[in-house]
Amino acid sequence: MSIDAMPAPAALKRPRRRVNWGLITTYVIVILVTLTMLAPFIWMISASLKLDRDVFAFPIQWIPENPRWENFVEIWTKIPLGLFVMNTFQLTIIVTILQLLTSSFAAYAFAKLRFPYRNALFLAYIATIAMPWQVYMVPQFVMMRGFGLTNTLTALVCLQAFTAFGVFLMRQFYMSIPDELCEAARIDGMSEYGIWWRIMLPLSMPAISTLTIFTFVTTWNDFLGPLIYLTKTEVKTIQIGIRMFISQYTQEYGLIMAASVVSLIPVLIVFLALQRFFVEGIASTGLKG
Amino acid sequence: MAGISLRKLRKTFGTLTVVHDIDLEIADKEFIILVGPSGCGKSTTLRMIAGLEDISSGDLVIGDTIVNDVPPKNRDIAMVFQNYALYPHMTVYKNMAFGLELRHSPREIIDKKVNEAAEILDIAHLLNRRPKALSGGQRQRVALGRAMVRSPAVFLLDEPLSNLDAKLRTAMRAEITKLHRKLDATFIYVTHDQVEAMTMADRIVVMKDGHIHQVDTPQALYDRPVNMFVAGFIGAPQMNFFPVAVARGGTSVRFGDRELPLPARLSEALPPGSADRACMLGLRPEHFHERLPVDVDPAMTAEMDMEVELAEPMGAELHLNGVLGGETVIARVSPRCxxxxxxxxxxxADLSSAHLFDKKTEAAFGN
Structure with missing residues (x-):
């Protein structure tokens, strides 16, 4: 049949668009959950601009009438916050770099090399994730004291440089990289170290970003570790340093909140910078966000 | 000089043996194809030659050196993988140059070799692209180019065409054959596609269950298969088999209630005392005709009735699928049928071209 001979199409009926109540309900729930999550942050920022006595005033005054910007100046003078920030940076950066190195290195072996008892060893290592830190916190402290490492950042670096979770995360990602790439590289003449450095690392940016965010945020926000190991003011991190605003008789909540806002900034920067890879990483490592 | 000898080569994974003590001599500059169904050990054999799998026992000799413990990079080989294995984060140029860079070749030599290979493979305009921006056929060429620039003595190709569409596969088959002639190197090629094997190889190695069944030129494999497996595997559509019993002192066979004549080369090959021996008669689809061909001795033919179940027109010929004497058969006849x-x-049926196999051992008589 030629095109000319085809019958003209009948006028098409467009069905009436119906209100999608399911979608509306989903949006309402999502907006409510978002507000619930954001409220404490907004409250913290609001409180950081208030006098101590106004912090807990009810009803909550979300936008202070006379914002106390001085809070953000006082926090640097009342306690050595600059030193604490430096300490925290030092600790976080060293731990993050070491964790990335050790995790991706071990993960490469577990994912791409063949050696006896590989899977048993991996399972045993991964099983340590299930052990709560509180269980071995004290013996670990005793051990570190034995090494003379209490009141040093080195103690925390030693404890946090290795993580079963990081190895697990990186290994799962490496498993998704075809073995043939490593084999092609071996035939091309590369050593295993070379393959790890020049093939696996560049290809695992999403996983590395994910691990960087996890490690950075965890180490930066760590409270219990520094609380146990660091008692001298010179080595304190920001999270336990802020506690110096709380004394026996007074709690300077305005300043605490101002310092908390400051301590949040690096975490936000790291997260925003790596967020694009992070989302990709969460998807590709099969982790739920 | 890059002849390769596989001497009693064996590969075991735990208690499972996947390659059983195979012996194979591959001549320098030969194009040899390992073919067989999935799981026959062909890829494992190739990977042992590449050095990507440890050899459980036996010796692998390249040139005049036993290379069992020589790492892949020192075996003077290059490999093309089924999924191409191009480095996704590098450009085509970098992918091709990478092996030479690792060997600290001078920059100008690398440049010359990469450009030469790119010209030959017609990928010169793609050198600055990343693999993800290439089509399957282009990736395939880059993978070949990466192997070429190294100028290895031996090329190992592991099902390199299996991810391409049918048309491109046919084109690349011809390209690889030409490349072999141009490069003057030993090619060892693994495939499960017997058409690839037939069209490209100097010699074909037919493998099954970790054993080599036959090593020969494509035509010899087709004309003189040593057993039913080779006979059935080589040739498309595959050979038809009929259960028969030897009769009349080996000059004919019984098929159901009929007697079919056997050519002299088969009756002479039957061992003494073969009366009533259960055999399988093999007839290729092209040995069925609608009318008697002029060059066939009428005494060596038999008329057989076939119930057609499916007729597949292929253009140049017609494939008739159906039942003949209770057996499923395929006949290749003129498209005008x-x-x-x-x-x-x-x-x-032209029985002068028939094959006869022992039913129990499946070994061929008269080949």
């Missing part, structure tokens, strides 16, 4: 599904047609 009018038979269609449901018809009953009389075909003339």
């Amino acid at each position: 009018q038979a269609r599904a449901g018809d009953r047609i009389t075909l003339i």
